[in-house]
Structures are given as C-alpha cells and as structure tokens.
Amino acid sequence: MSLLHIAWIIPILPFTTCALLIFFGDSLRRRIGEAVGWIGVAGIAATIPLSVGALLELLSGAEPVDKLVHWAAIGNHYVAVGYAVDPLGAVMLSMVSVVATCIVIYSIGYMHGDDGYQRFFAYMMLFCGSMLLLVIANTLLVLYVAWELVGLCSYLLIGFWFERKSAADAAKKAFITTRIGDVGFAIGILIIFAYVPSLYFGEVSAAIAKGAIPLAVAAVAAVLLFCGAIGKSAQFPLHTWLPDAMEGPTPVSALIHAATMVAAGVYMVARLYTIFYVPSVHEISALWGLTPLLVVAFIGLITALLGAILGVVQHDIKRVLAYSTISQLGYMMCALGMGTIGFVAGVFHLINHAFFKSLLFLGSGSVIHGCDNEQNMWRMGGLGKRMPITAITFWCGTLALAGIPLFSGFFSKDEIMAAAWHNAAGESAYWVFFIGLELAAFLTAFYMGRCCYLTFSGEPRSEVAATAHESPPVMTIPLMVLAFFAVFLGWVGTPLVGSNLFEHFVHYTGPALVSAGHITVAAEGAASAEGGTWIVALISIAMALGGLLLSAAIYKWRVLPVDVIKKPLYPLYLAAKGKFYFDELYAYTVVAGTLGLSQLCRLWDVYVIDGLVNAVGWGVRVIIAQLSRLLDLGVVDGMVNLIGYATGVLGEVGARLQTGKVQEYLAGIGLFAGAIAIAVFLTTDIARPLVDWVVQVVTQLR
C-alpha cells in the first residue's frame, strides 16, 4: 500500500485526537494529569511518518496522487471533494507535521499548569488537522472549508486567554480582518464556479489553459483570490491583525502566526498558480494595468518593506518577530510574483522560514517563560549566560533569518533576490523589486541583531532578567531540533553542490496546454541573466552583514549612539512608532463606517420598520378585534376566551382555531372544504359568467 494513496488519513489523525480531547479531555486530565498533553503529541506525531513517507515516495519517483470523489450529486450537477499530494503538497505536509510536532511538545512545558491545558491541546489538534486538510485539498471547496477552519482555530487560540480583554479583542480583530479578505476570496471562487462547477483544481487549470475561462475573467478572479491571501498572510493593507495576535500563547504564535497558517496564503497562490500565471504571461491587466502576478509582487514588496521598518522600532520581543513574519511573508509573495523561478524561491523560503521563525518564536517563548512573562526587551539583557541553549538556538534562527551565508535563510532569500535580478535584467522596471528587497534584507538583519543584543548581551536591566532560568528539556529539545533545520535545511536548495535539488523537485509544472510562445515574463529574463548570480549573492551578504554590524555597533559595542540613525530619519521614526497609523485609519474609516451604518440600520429598524410593523399590527388588531367581537356575539359557544393581544396576532388566530373540541374540528373540515371548493370554483371557466356579472354590477354601482 502506497503511503501516497492513504494521504487522506493524515488530517483525520489530528481531527480524531481533537474529538477525543474535546469530549474526554476533562476527565482524562483528572485521571492522568498533564500527561494528557502527550495524547496531543501522539496525534500530530503520527502524521510525520505518513507525510515524510509520502515525500520520500515522491522523491523516489512515484507518481503524484490526485483523487476525486463526488461529494453530492443532484441531477447532472455534482460537487467534488478530494485530495492531492504532489511535490509541493508533500513538502508542505512534511514541514507542517514536523514543525507542529516540535511545537506541540514544547507546549507541554509552556502551558504547564494552565487551567485550559486540555482545551489548548484540543484546539491545537483542530488546527493541525485543518492545516493538513488545507494542504492536501484539490478542490476550491475543500480548500475554502479548511481555510475558514484554520481561521476559526486562529481566533480560538489567539483568544485562548479570553478573560484578558486584550486577548479577546485581538482575536476579534484577527478574525474580522481576515474575513474582509475572505470576502474577496469567496467571490473569486464563485466566479470560477460559474465556469467550472466542480471547482476541481485540475479542471480549473485546464479551463484556463484552454481559454474556457476568458483570461480577463481569470485575471480578476486571481486578484480576488489573492484578497484572501492578503488577509490570511497579513499582507499590506490587512497586516494590522498579526502583531495583535501575539496576545495568544507563544506556541500558538509559533505554529499559526509564523510557520503554517499565515503561510497558507502563500501556499494558496502557489497551488493555484495557473490562475495567476496564465493571464500574466498574456499581459492581461487585472488592476490598474497590472497583471495578477505584478499585483502579487507589488503587495509583497510593500509588505516586506513595511514589516521590516516597523520591526525596527518595537520593544516587545514577540512583536519584533511578528513584524518580521509580515515582512518575510511579503518576500514570499514578491517571489511568487516573479514568475516561475520566483515560484521555486518563494516556496523554498516558505519552508525555510517555517523552521527558523517557529524556532525564533519558541525561543522568545522560552525567554518570556524564564523572565516571568516579561516581554519588553529593554527589561531583559544578559540572558545569554543564564539561558545558554535558548540563546544559541535563537542566534541560529537569527542568522538564518538575516540571511548569513550557509544558514538556511541565506539560500532561499538569495534565490528570491536572484529571481528579482533576472527579471530586472529582462525588464528594467523590475529593479524596484530588487532594490526594495535588498533594503528590506538590510533592515531584517538590523532589527534581528538589535533584538538579540538587547535580549542576550550586556547586563540584566531588571529584576526578572537577573533571576531568569533556563527552560526545562521538554522546551529546549524542540528548540534544538528546529535549530538543526534552521541551520542545515538550506542545503537542499543550494546551487553550490551541483544542481539545485529543491528546484528539481518542486517547481511550477504549468498548465498542460499553454502555448510555448507566450511565456515572456520570467523565462526570458532567466535566459539572459544567468551570469548575475554571484553579484546578487555578494550584495545580499553585504546587506546582511551590514545590518548585523550596525546593530552590534549601536546595541552591543555602543560605539554609535542610536541618534545617528534616529535623527536624520526622525519623521519616519515617528510614523513607524505609530505603526504608520493604519489602526487609526481603519478606526476612523472602516470601523467608524461600520458602526455608523449599523447605527443607521438601527434607526431605520426602530423608526421605519418597527413603525410600519406596529402600524400594521395595530390595524390588524383593531380589525380582528372587531371581527372577533362580532363572532362572539354571533357564536354563543366557543370563542369566548379573548386572552388579549400580547403574543402576536397570527399565532392568536391560529390558537383560537385549536379549541380542542372535536365537534368544531369536524365543522372545520366541512367549512374549509367548502371554502376551498368555492375558491376553486371561482377560478374555473364555468364561473367566468358569474364573475363577469359581479364585476359588471360593481362597475355599474361605481
């Protein structure tokens, strides 16, 4: 039995564990204590052999699997569900299951003693199952369901400590902000549904390649789908929820808001690349003259720069990492916007980033745990001596993120730069991407250096930092495992050792039917600029080292005062301190607008609708009351019980008919049958003369 063909079991394992923990979590915890967390570990760890096994099978040359079953069929219409594991999916599956396992093990230490301990693991399992389902989805329907499920888990886990108002607010903000993007996502799916009712990826790709979906429509659908990614992956302008999401427990930040869920937007664009790619190579404009891929690239570039700038001015260690995540997701998006070579680079960066960023988050969690929940870096310092394992692994993640050569981030980031460089060689307007991304790389190295030096070097700047302690092994061992990947994973995608293994395995295979002549965006650039790779690498290394050195000069050696950079850029500094005022902008426009609209609706409801209803109700009541009085006078028995009109006129009339007296029921049969018969009679041709006569009499009377 091939592991690929039982890939559908992968999400079921965590889902089952979730059900187990939801229903029996409380009693299990009473019986076996905190060992209940290990049930969660088992639920996710069991997916590793299946995912990695599927990956190895694909590596050894097995055919990708793509299965479809009818979920519901009505007449000739059918809705399909299914699963697919191809190289892209297998790499994601392996990444998700390995990272999630490390993080869930770490949580056992981190969540120790929490009241909602078993609830936490239940939610985590729900998330893992949903995320794995998202990865193996092969129809837009399943993708959408999983997409919303991970959003729900994000909401539940950000607000895990919902008794804290800030956590509850952050959860709400994250959910609502991503929903705004999801509206676009849903409309995009519906547009595609109009052309391809099965929503199966294979059919969608084929329809686009054959022109069954007009390219102009596909381009619009692509941008709408991308709206979902903007929300989910915290891209500009919907990035504001991610820093607030740090209110959740740190393992949640590591798993959902660094490694997996926020990368789902990037994964979705990669998964549905045909919808973006084909209109782009035909240079179909989607928005303001930009092709879908250029829209993706620009949003990515803006986000990468924005996140990097904001990362520099944060005091909270987790917020530095949050802005860094936003920035790196921007990198990935920008890479995907660079065409087929960028596709490989973006996905590669996604995988590498998942490992080193979850490492950094878990490291920050270890620091926070050690410092008695202190998150402000200015109240830390000197922790390197007290928490050696955390410090060393954190530095591994930092060097990988900064793009220091031979660490994993270097290789993927370098490839993204190379993709931008190649495109720029083909068309000079692409220089903006190269320069922008290099600038962001410099800032990345700077803020990560700042973060590390403030936290681990120098002298303790507070009581808690002076008495900090190293975390228990259940937390440090996952750190070491992730650090291993952060250091060495890049080598699978390096051009230094012969061919690029990663690119050889994961690459955009293209819609089967695209005519070769149209591919202009990336391929030409790639052909003409093969020689520039070393220059790109050197520039990137210079940026990374420059950023690190500058931060060391300011925050470690203290040979430069902060004012050296703060003074000349003071307006920018102020704006960045205010997070570029996005929150305020949204508060005064979107939030205030929504509140105003709802206020208007309320007024409309209260004064117009309720007024109308009340008027009608009053009128009907008066009429019914008069009628019933007449009835009362006429019918001696029965309808005496006028109980008042409080509970609604219609219900009252109906209830009045339900007297419980069988003789009235029987009379009712005759009366109603007679009434229906008369009504029917009046509509037949035979009654026509009678009706005409009545109409005539009435008109004469008038």
Add this chain to the structure above:
Amino acid sequence: MPIDDLTQVSVQLHLTVLAILVLALDLVIPRRGTWGLLWNKLPAGVATAGLLLGLYPVALLWGIGPRTEFSGCLAINNFVLFFQGIFLVVGALVILLSIDFFRNLRQGYNEYFSLIVFLVLGMTVLAAANDLVVLVVAFELVSIPSYVLAAYLRRDPKSNEAGLKYFLYGAAASAMMLYGLTIVYGLGGTTNLLALGEKLEAHVIAGGGLLAPLALVLMGVGLGYKIAMAPFHAWAPDVYEGAPTPVTTLLSVGPKAAGFAIVARVLWQLGQPLLGGWPMLVAILATLTMFTGNLLALRQTNMKRMLAYSSIAHAGYMLIAVVVGPNTEWAAQSLVFYIGAYVLMNVGAFAVAILVERNAGNALIASYDGLARSAPLAAAAMGIFLLSLTGIPGTVGFVGKFLLFGAAINSQTWWWLALVGIINSVISLYYYMNVVRVMYFSKARHLERIRWSAGVAAVICVTLAGTLALGIAPMPLLSITAHASYLAAYF
C-alpha cells in the same frame, strides 16, 4: 394467479405473516414462571428483527419495476419501494422506543407490537396502491391501528381522548375522500389510477364540468388529513400530545410518509385532468401549512405539542416538492430524500423526548432545564436533531432543505415557494433554539440524572449517526434517492 405475482408482494406477505406470528407468540408463551422473562422480550425482538428482515425483499425487488401487479392494483417501482423501506425502518425504530415505555403495561403488551406491524403493512399497501379500491382499503388499514395505538394507555384520559378525536376526525375526512373518489370513478368509469388519467383527460376534452374540481378538493381533504396539511391539521396537536410518545413518534413519520407517497402519486397522475390549476392550489395550502405549523409552534410549552406543530410545518416543506412536480429535475428526488432525512431527525428528536419524559414524568419543555449538565450526551443529541430540523449545514436536514428549495428555484415558476420555505426556516429557528437555550443556558436544573434504556439509546445512536453522516457526506442517500425518482418510475 401465477405464483410469480406473489413474489411481487413478498414485502406485504412477509409483514402479514410477521404480525400474526407476533400475536401467536404472545398466546403461546406462558406469562409466568421461567418463561415469563421471554414473554416480555421475545415478541418485541421478533417484530424488530422481522421488520428489518423485510428490507431483504425490498432490496430484491429494487430496480425490477416499474410495473403493476394483480391486474394493475399494486404498483411496483423504486419510488414505492423506497417508501416501503422507510416504513420498515420506522417500525423497527418505534418498537425499540416502545419496549421500555410500555414496560408497566400488563394488558396488551405484545398486541402492541403486532399492531405496529399491521400498521406498517397498511402503509406498504397504501404507498403501492394503484387502484381506488385498494387505496381506500389501505387507507383504513393505516388508520384503524393508528386509532387503537393512540388510545393505547387505557387508564390515561388524555390517551383515550387522543384516540377518539383521531378516530372521529379520520372518519369524517375519510368519508369526504371516499365521496371524492366516487365522483372520480363516475367520471372515469374505472378505478385504476393509470387508466383514470387517460379517461379523465377525455372527460376534460369533452367539456368537463364542476364535478372534476370538486372531486379533487374532496380527495384533498382525506389525503391532507393524513399528512396533516393545513387547514386539515387540527387533529394533529391534540392527538400527538395525548398519544403515548412512541406512538406519537410513529404517527409523526409513518402515516405522514405513506400519505406523501400516495398524495404525490395521485396528484401527479390525476391532478392535471381534474383541475389544471392544482399546483397553485397546493402551493397556497403548502404556504398556509408552513406558516400555521411554525407560527403556532412558537408558543408551545409542551415538547410533544411543539414537535406536532413542527411536523405540520415539515409537511408544508415537503408539499413544495409535490407542487414542483415530477417534470422538474430534483423535485421527486428531493421529496424522497426529505422523507428519509425527516425520519432520521424527527425519530431522533422524539427518542430524546421519550428519554426525558420517562425521567421527568412529563413532556414540558421546562423539564429540559439544564439537561446539558445532567445528561450531556442526550442534550447534545437533541441539539443536533433540532439543528437538523431547522436545516443547519452539517446535518441531513440541510441537504434535504437544500434539495427542496433548489428544486423550487430550478422550476422557475415556483421560486417563491423557496422564499416562503426559507422565511419559515428562520421562524422555526426560534422555537427549536429555545429548547437548546433551555438545555444549555438555563441556570435551573430540573433533572439530577438520567436513567437510560437500551432501546432508546440504540435509536438515538442510529438516528444521530445518520443525521450527521448523511449531513456531511450525503452521497449514499442521494444516489439511492436518485434511483427512486426516475420519471418512469411513478407507475
């Protein structure tokens, strides 16, 4: 009569033998002594197993039709067979619900089970009736055991009242229907449904008259009473409330489903020649039925009464499919699918109601106070059944409503019925969720703990599994119902 014919009625033959066997077992097994234990268990067990065994001949006949047997008296086709399968399952589920409920009944304990089998037999004949005479006989074969069952708790005045009311109402309605059938026979000169369609067509071409529409209206009274269609629903709340709850369960799904089988076949066959505008008439009555059921359910404080109004409302939803008719894609399929879905969720809801009633001693909604704490599983099951009755996605009720309303929209003419249905679903949300509110958010706690019985637990498990599984993956029932609704299969 060739012996081959008998295999065509093997379902009915099987049930006849089974009913007599159950009666005989009651007489043969001594009540006292070592056999006493067996006397309490064996007939019920045989009846349950026998009813489920009846699914075998149904499966054998599946796909053989469409054809008619016994000189055109009985129709054999997948549409009818699907209903017969439903009746067998309903019968078995109701017996499981009854075993504990009637435990203290010393008189007529085992006759009860044989009456249920007889009732199921009546329903299988009614669904298959292809002749006016057979229709009348089957109609009474369904009605008479129903009257007896409704009055089965002889010492309970409410049960007696229910039986008597049901009997009087049923007798009057049957009389009206019979009158209508007489007129139809007079106009067409035959009692065969198939032949009647053509004969009546000729009558209409010849000039028609007032008798044809009158006959339709009179038939509508009897058939409408069977499915509890407004304005002929008045008996339902009183009977449902007074009858022993397992019998209420049976009445709310069994005869109603049988009624729909014959309503659909008669209207689709004879409606057009009798009254060209019958769909509009039924559409208006469907609207009336939905609103009556849902609006009156809002005020109920008794669970059984609330579910009675709810079952009236569901008859209104199902009438949509009858109106849309056999010529629109989905319509016939949506009717049979909804019947299946309705059986699952309604029997499930009644099963929990029986459980609570047995423990609380009454059927008031107030008894559900804090049920989520005293019996979390029962409360969760009830919640899911009520969500399904509302039509919330993830449950079989959603798929059923989706098909019904989809068929209405698909027909274009009757799109407004979908709108009415949706408005009514919203109204129904209020009273269904009121029960959930009481179970989960009420501070008070009426029951301390719940004593389960095996039969009720089994029924809840089966219906809950069906409600959820078919709600998430409806394909198995969809494919069966697709085969049960081929246009050629009606006669």
